[in-house]
Amino acid sequence: MAVYTEVGFDAADALFKQLGLGTLTELRGIRSGIENTNYYASTARGQWVLTLFERLDAEQLPYYLRLMQHLAEHGIPVPAPQAGADGGLLHHLAGKPAAVVTRLPGGHRLAPDAPHCGQVGAMLARMHLAGADFALEQPHPRGVDWWTATVPVVLPHVSAEQAQLLSDELAFQQQLAASPAGAALPRGPIHADLFRDNVMFDETAGEDRLCGVFDFYFAGTDSWLFDIAVCLNDWCADPASGVLVEQRAAAFIAAYQALRPLSATEVRLLPALLRAAALRFWLSRLWDWHLPRDAALLQPKDPSHFERVLRERIAQPWHPTP
Numbered sequence: 639m640a641v642y643t644e645v646g647f648d649a650a651d652a653l654f655k656q657l658g659l660g661t662l663t664e665l666r667g668i669r670s671g672i673e674n675t676n677y678y679a680s681t682a683r684g685q686w687v688l689t690l691f692e693r694l695d696a697e698q699l700p701y702y703l704r705l706m707q708h709l710a711e712h713g714i715p716v717p718a719p720q721a722g723a724d725g726g727l728l729h730h731l732a733g734k735p736a737a738v739v740t741r742l743p744g745g746h747r748l749a750p751d752a753p754h755c756g757q758v759g760a761m762l763a764r765m766h767l768a769g770a771d772f773a774l775e776q777p778h779p780r781g782v783d784w785w786t787a788t789v790p791v792v793l794p795h796v797s798a799e800q801a802q803l804l805s806d807e808l809a810f811q812q813q814l815a816a817s818p819a820g821a822a823l824p825r826g827p828i829h830a831d832l833f834r835d836n837v838m839f840d841e842t843a844g845e846d847r848l849c850g851v852f853d854f855y856f857a858g859t860d861s862w863l864f865d866i867a868v869c870l871n872d873w874c875a876d877p878a879s880g881v882l883v884e885q886r887a888a889a890f891i892a893a894y895q896a897l898r899p900l901s902a903t904e905v906r907l908l909p910a911l912l913r914a915a916a917l918r919f920w921l922s923r924l925w926d927w928h929l930p931r932d933a934a935l936l937q938p939k940d941p942s943h944f945e946r947v948l949r950e951r952i953a954q955p956w957h958p959t960p
Contacts, residue, residue: 642692643675643732650679650688653731657720657738659683674855675734678741685741687717687852690734694779694855699735701776702854703727705769705827706739712768714761715850717742742850744838752889755873757848758837759893762829762869765851766862767898769827778830778858780918782815788921795928800945807917807948814910819903823861830865831856833872863904866894867915871947880946882912882956891958900958909955916951920944 651662660681665688668676675690691699703719707727710718717739719727729736747754777783789808793801814820829836831853838850874886894900900908923941930938 643690643734645675645677645688645690645732649731650677653688653729653736654679654681654686654738657722657729659686659720659738679738686720687739687741688731688736689739689855690731690736691855692734694735696728696735698776698779699728699737701774702857703737704774705772705857706854708772709765709768714765714768715742715848716854717850717852739852742838742852744840744849746835746837747839747846748834750834750873750886752886754839754846754848755886756889756893757839757846758832758869758873759890760897761837761848761851762832762865763894763897765829766826766865772827775859776857778828778856778860778864780830780856780922781858781860782811785811785917785921788925792921792924792928796924803945803948804917804921807913807952810910811914811917814907814914819907820861823863823904823907824901825859825861827857828860828862828865829854829857830860830868832865832869861911862898863900863907863911864914866891867908867911868918871912871915871919871944871951875947877943880943880950882950882954884956887956888959895958905957908957909951912951912956913948916944916948920948 645665647662647665650665654660654662660683662679662681664678664680666678668678674692677688679686679688704727706716706719709716720738721727722729727737729738785808789804793804796804829851832851836851836853837848839846840849841847870882870887870890874883874890875881876883920941923939923944926938927941
């Protein structure tokens, strides 16, 4: 969510008026993230997020926006895309495809405990069940095909030891994805990036309550188990060592399974998918670190964290306790 494209206040104001959202009173760039240009925006009618898409094109974007709309209609607390007079959710601003969505209330929990992880597990299960009848399909943009294309790009920028690990893990994941068990994993729309900074909690009732999930712009059709693994590697990992914290991981899985029980194959393959999720984020962070794009507020993230996570998942496979 760095700022790659500078948006003039008057141009943004014109878009908000066109959408019937009122006169713009504030426009402020969002510093976090690295994929799209994002601004907080305010009008008398509410708080919004304006997104300009830097890598995704107009053919890909309807999937994400319609998925958010579908989940919202099924009671999932996601940002609601704002439609134009023709009902379209995709707009254009500063020469880029753009969207305006409602800004979620609450705040992040960057040091979560087991109850936070349990709430995220339950919400992820609700999202998977709600998305099961979503009519559109689109490949997960950071899936195996992307790993296969990107590993050769980053290999010249890493050590020989790191290059060997990347190459070996890619081969392992390619073999798994092509196997009958990997191909048969339950599938549907996945968020694919449900990290701590993409979830909001509200404490007005006295206890933290999960009140929002956002940033669906890595979503796609893939195995639900991969989505689970992405969450476990972030919400339930020690940030210093990458070790999976058993208490948090158990709380997450128990809450998820209370709504959508895992199959025996999913339980068996979870350690491999935890490795896959670690590879995906190590690889993308290597790419952004060594091959950065210009951005006004760009903050590329350190790749070494997910290298540690991958090595830890290989050394210490984790299965949930029955």
